[in-house]
Amino acid sequence: MRWLAVAAIVASCVSGAAGPTARAQAPAHREFRLSVVATRPVPIAEGAYRWSEKVAAATSGRVAIKVYPASSLVGGDQSRELLALRQGGIDMLVASTINLSPTIRAMNLFSLPFLLPDARAFDAVVAGPAGRALFAALESFEAVPLAWGDNGFRQISNARHAIRGPADLHGLKIRYAASPIFAEILAALGANPTQMSFADLQPALSTGAVDGQENSVPLFHALKMDQLAQRHLTLWNYVSDAAIFVVRRTVWQELSVAEQDALRDAAQAAGREMTALARAGLGPDDPILGELAARGVAVVRLDAREAAAFHAATRPVYEKWRAVVGPDLVSAAEASVAGSR
Numbered sequence: 462m463r464w465l466a467v468a469a470i471v472a473s474c475v476s477g478a479a480g481p482t483a484r485a486q487a488p489a490h491r492e493f494r495l496s497v498v499a500t501r502p503v504p505i506a507e508g509a510y511r512w513s514e515k516v517a518a519a520t521s522g523r524v525a526i527k528v529y530p531a532s533s534l535v536g537g538d539q540s541r542e543l544l545a546l547r548q549g550g551i552d553m554l555v556a557s558t559i560n561l562s563p564t565i566r567a568m569n570l571f572s573l574p575f576l577l578p579d580a581r582a583f584d585a586v587v588a589g590p591a592g593r594a595l596f597a598a599l600e601s602f603e604a605v606p607l608a609w610g611d612n613g614f615r616q617i618s619n620a621r622h623a624i625r626g627p628a629d630l631h632g633l634k635i636r637y638a639a640s641p642i643f644a645e646i647l648a649a650l651g652a653n654p655t656q657m658s659f660a661d662l663q664p665a666l667s668t669g670a671v672d673g674q675e676n677s678v679p680l681f682h683a684l685k686m687d688q689l690a691q692r693h694l695t696l697w698n699y700v701s702d703a704a705i706f707v708v709r710r711t712v713w714q715e716l717s718v719a720e721q722d723a724l725r726d727a728a729q730a731a732g733r734e735m736t737a738l739a740r741a742g743l744g745p746d747d748p749i750l751g752e753l754a755a756r757g758v759a760v761v762r763l764d765a766r767e768a769a770a771f772h773a774a775t776r777p778v779y780e781k782w783r784a785v786v787g788p789d790l791v792s793a794a795e796a797s798v799a800g801s802r
Contacts (some may be wrong), residue, residue: 492525493552493712498539498560498659500530502683505612505704508735509555512706515727524720526553537660540564540639547603552712554604557612558595558703562640565598569786570794571703572642574775577798580740583611583701585801591794599705605713607725610732612702613739618681619673620666620690623761624697627651627774633672636662642785643675645778646699650771663689677702679741682749687758694753695761696743697771706732 497509506528513526534551535541539560545551562568570576570591577583586592587609596606617624619633631651637643638659647654655671665671666689673691681687681694706728713721741749750760763771783791 495526495528495553496534496542496551497555498532503680504735504739506530508610508731512727512731519723537658546709552709554707556705560639566785567598567787569642572700573779574646574699575772577701582798582801585797586794589797603710605708605710606705608706608728608732610704611736611739612704613677614698615675615700616696617675618691618694623693624695625767626770636671636674642782646775649775649778687756693759
């Protein structure tokens, strides 16, 4: 066994000798590609740009991050971002768990209908065992997750009429993004779910190819969806859209410890700022809702009885997807939610 000890010492010496040389040869300025699904001022895009800006400031420009919005590095198909990160086409990513979920089924956790009643429950889940388990799942895809952000509860809008109960969704063609759980939720409510990328959503709304969509209030406001015939908006908080700040492992490994710390600290700060932006638009006196009302949007807030009808109609989907997401993971999240009350 002595040769193992000697080998370890030799390896340590070689590593120590190579370290300064490698650092000396590292370029003074490096630029990395960061992909994000949306454009400013949508909160998830703000998170990406603010991460880039904070890293530049913290490293005096030695580490530069160029943001590619609208998933432009993957032709607008946000479901391909994780694969592109793994293959080297993307260096960093601010990813919605919705868009990660086709590849990592556990990411569907946040899409379980009505799992999370409020922002406090969201915070408890991402800070608890479920959040740690999801980070571990990402690490198996050559990714280094650094921080969580909240991209907001998703609400539903349409061009036809107010939605107050499941019957109001019957026959409506509603766009959904990536995971089939959304198709099953909408179908359980009698809607006609239609999958398309975020890049295709706006033209589909403007032409009437779909009747409605589901996204957060800040996104609805930022993209002026009321000008795309979306005159009816229902606040139902049926699923949450979590975001994760991610770096490709090979990129992470080429950074110095100080640069890694700068990236992590900047990601966490950007995640907090993104979260604050995403949680706008839900209070009864929120200026965003007031502005939307002034522009002619009819905003519906469900009462307890109306909300209960949606919960009951989607419960079979919840129970089916418990097995897909992972029973232990769902139980851990449920325990965190209960502890947050």
